[in-house]
């Protein structure tokens with residue numbers, strides 16, 4: 110096993126925080142490490158250093174969650190304090206203050222440490238029972254990761270639609286979901302600003318999709334779960350950002366919900382219950398008020414454009430008239 114550690118510590122320079130001798134663990138055989146890329150090698154080093162796959166999994170899941178959640182929120186916080194981006198703000202008169210952002214960050218951190226961390230701590234135990242691969246290398250082929258993540262998106266969106274719709278029934282709304290609706294104009298950090306029970310209820314789709322998948326297929330790697338979490342968190346923060354940016358995925362894939370779809374849900378306190386896609390709201394008619402609103406906005410914009418065009422024509426006509434009058438005066442003067 111010393112030989113094993115030597116391989117792990119000499120093939121690649123270890124990141125500083127890992128640059129210690131790990132307890133010998135029988136996680137890998139030397140032949141397991143042949144032909145790995147540098148990311149797979151770091152993965153093997155990390156698990157060897159931690160010595161306990163359950164602990165290593167909890168640390169990876171928690172760190173990924175924190176880095177992506179706050180990392181993805183930072184660009185939107187910067188936009189909130191940069192007037193240039195106001196043209197893409199969906200509710201331009203409702204820019205969150207620094208105090209609101211800080212209040213939200215504190216609440217979210219509390220929820221991350223006291224609600225989500227205990228769940229993450231149990232994730233390895235739960236999924237290893239069903240045969241998840243955690244410390245194993247190499248990683249699955251990227252095509253397998255891609256189709257599994259696509260399936261998780263569909264499962265999560267479906268769960269989210271129904272659970273979220275249930276949370277809007279009067280009793281559950283008052284008891285639980287009202288907290289998340291404290292901000293009628295959401296911003297990135299509000300994505301997980303919610304009652305602890307809601308964190309568990311709506312988190313069930315995010316964490317339940319991979320658990321259900323591995324229970325059914327026995328074919329899932331932890332690295333796929335981390336990538337799934339990363340993309341799902343990026344979607345959730347972006348949906349709450351309050352910015353309908355020109356490079357939003359919704360302009361490429363019309364079924365992608367994006368910020369504009371969920372922003373209306375916060376503004377109107379109803380409609381648009383899904384998270385990532387627009388199809389469930391469309392199929393079950395829970396987006397009719399949203400479409401009526403969109404039509405009003407679009408026709409108001411068209412009306413405004415017509416008014417502007419008319420004003421421009423009037424302005425040109427006035428200038429032409431003034432020129433002609435000047436020409437008549439000039440001719441008379443001669």
Ligand SMILES: [Zn+2]
Pocket residue numbers: 273277286290374
């Ligand atoms: Zn809601």
Ligand SMILES: [Zn+2]
Pocket residue numbers: 289295300349371375
């Ligand atoms: Zn929301």
